Amino acid sequence: MFGWFEQRLNPYPAGVPTLPPKGLFRFCWYYSKPAAPWLLGVAICTALIAVGEVTLFRFLGDIVDWLSKADRETFLQSEAPRLVGMALVVLVGLPLVVAIDSLIMHQVLLGNMPMIARWQMHRFLLRHSMTFFANEFAGRVATKVMQTSLAVREGVMKVLDVFVYVVTYFISMIVIVATADLRLVAPLVIWVVVYVSIVSYFVPRLRKVSADQADARSMMTGRIVDSYTNIATVKLFSHAGREEDYARNGMDEFLVTVHRQMRMVTLFHVLVYVNNCIALFAVGSLSISFWLGGSISVGAIAIAIGLAMRINGMSQWIMWEVSALFENVGTVYDGMKMMTKAHDVVDAPGARALTVEKGEIVYDHVRFHYGKAKGVIEDFSLVVNPGEKVGLVGRSGAGKTTLMNLLLRFYDLEKGKILIDGQDIAMVSQDSLRSMIGVVTQDTSLLHRSIRDNIAYGRPQASDAEVIEAAKRANAWEFIEGLVDYKGRTGLDAQVGERGVKLSGGQRQRIAIARVFLKNAPILVLDEATSALDSEVEAAIQESLFSLMEGKTVIAIAHRLSTLTQMDRLIVLDKGRIIETGTHSELVALGGIYADLWNRQSGGFLADHDLDETEQAAE
The missing domain is CATH 1.20.1560.10 (ABC transporter type 1, transmembrane domain)
Structure with missing residues (x-):
């Protein structure tokens, strides 16, 4: 009853x-x-x-x-x-x-x-x-x-x-x-x-x-x-x-x-x-x-x-x-x-699903200020060709991460538009847009769930064999096998704690990379994807990352310039503007700002004061 x-x-x-x-x-x-x-x-x-x-x-x-x-x-x-x-x-x-x-x-x-x-x-x-x-x-x-x-x-x-x-x-x-x-x-x-x-x-x-x-x-x-x-x-x-x-x-x-x-x-x-x-x-x-x-x-x-x-x-x-x-x-x-606060970012009426056949990304006269009077991005235009690997270089506040957030439509543009294969991202559903973009961010927070759940978040229907394969490709399987949580659960069943607190920064980053391997989206965004890895581990997964990039359109952000040397093209940004563009070799040979940064860089990292000094020298 x-x-x-x-x-x-x-x-x-x-x-x-x-x-x-x-x-x-x-x-x-x-x-x-x-x-x-x-x-x-x-x-x-x-x-x-x-x-x-x-x-x-x-x-x-x-x-x-x-x-x-x-x-x-x-x-x-x-x-x-x-x-x-x-x-x-x-x-x-x-x-x-x-x-x-x-x-x-x-x-x-x-x-x-x-x-x-x-x-x-x-x-x-x-x-x-x-x-x-x-x-x-x-x-x-x-x-x-x-x-x-x-x-x-x-x-x-x-x-x-x-x-x-x-x-x-x-x-x-x-x-x-x-x-x-x-x-x-x-x-x-x-x-x-x-x-x-x-x-x-x-x-x-x-x-x-x-x-x-x-x-x-x-x-x-x-x-x-x-x-x-x-x-x-x-x-x-x-x-x-x-x-x-x-x-x-x-x-x-x-x-x-x-x-x-x-x-x-x-x-x-x-x-x-x-x-x-x-x-x-x-x-x-x-x-x-x-x-x-x-x-x-x-x-x-x-x-x-x-x-x-x-x-x-x-x-x-x-x-x-x-x-x-x-x-x-x-x-x-x-x-x-x-x-009763209305959603800031909503799907357009009748929004269709995004389809990606080539992976071309176009920033067309984009403007975005985070609601402030002074602009972060002002009249920015960029074309990323299908299958091209592009690296974004610039000090903090140059607008790199903002460009990624706008591509994912975490915020709506104030002016201009962003196109993927000719489709305005404002006119497609947010879920379909983000399903086509794999992202590894600098600040990797994991869900307070099992290792399996965290990796399979990229593709929930994936089998254990596919999860393990993704973990191996991200050089994460070795430490996963040895994990034991406070309830005695091991391996894929081990819980990671709130925001992944039980794992090191490098381990969390590798879990996030494995998640993107499994998602296998046609567009890939790497926002300081290897920043939490030591040089030995970074070298070990570098080859896997390049394997992941095959056939995909890639936008990568890094302060560690050595991680961007294999990109097809590098874009040097400052205050939302493109100040240099070309391959690593071309920019070094050019002897401009990027070359000076490359020569000045200590330990492979881009320091904010380096860019300031370089700009002053250029002036």
């Missing part, structure tokens, strides 16, 4: 994730819509439970009146139908409705509903541009996904659980008391008015402080996660104490919002309790006064005082539920700021 209910709601809805709306109600509805029929079921059950519980108080009053007047010998005969009816309500009706309500709430909704939101949020965020992730803590993004998905569920469920139950209960209560004695309704109505006024005053303020608290919590969590993510740097500089202070500042800011919230909650609690006590006193006093005047039955008194005592306890529950509701509302508002 539990399994049947658990499978009524699909936690992973299909379809491409779209931009959520910004309004609170519409935002929550966007993620709750798949669960709408079951939410309606919970609302109906909640209303029935509220009516049933109020009816029990009416039954209590009737029993008091019956017992005070009835003849013991004829009581059961005369009241049997109503007693049986109430027995069925108590023993069958209410337990059945509560069981259905609990099954829907716990089996259908509480697990599946936040997973729907979490799944959709995660898929949408994955499609954001590099700019989005460059501006956010990874821990903060993950925290927002977890917090907001749960807050949506809690917000919707508490509205149904509290609002529907309370409204139904109060309406039923007023009706029941009115049927017993209309005069006793007055203090209850006054109580409701005062209670609503108190809630109306505190709720908006609690909502605001809860939003501030959710943001402070995300910031605090992001700071803590940032320390863990960069633990090697923390240890290297012996800055555990500094990281403590950094985290403590975030905790202090979070505590400020907590104290603000708790002050309001205390005032809220005291005022509600005082209002309850006054209502109970008023109902009790009026009841006794009317009884002394002989104008009210004992049963009516039992109903009124019983319900007054019930709302005294229930109002406390409502207060905490409303506080929790608006804490969740605040969290949703905070999460909406991130979740």
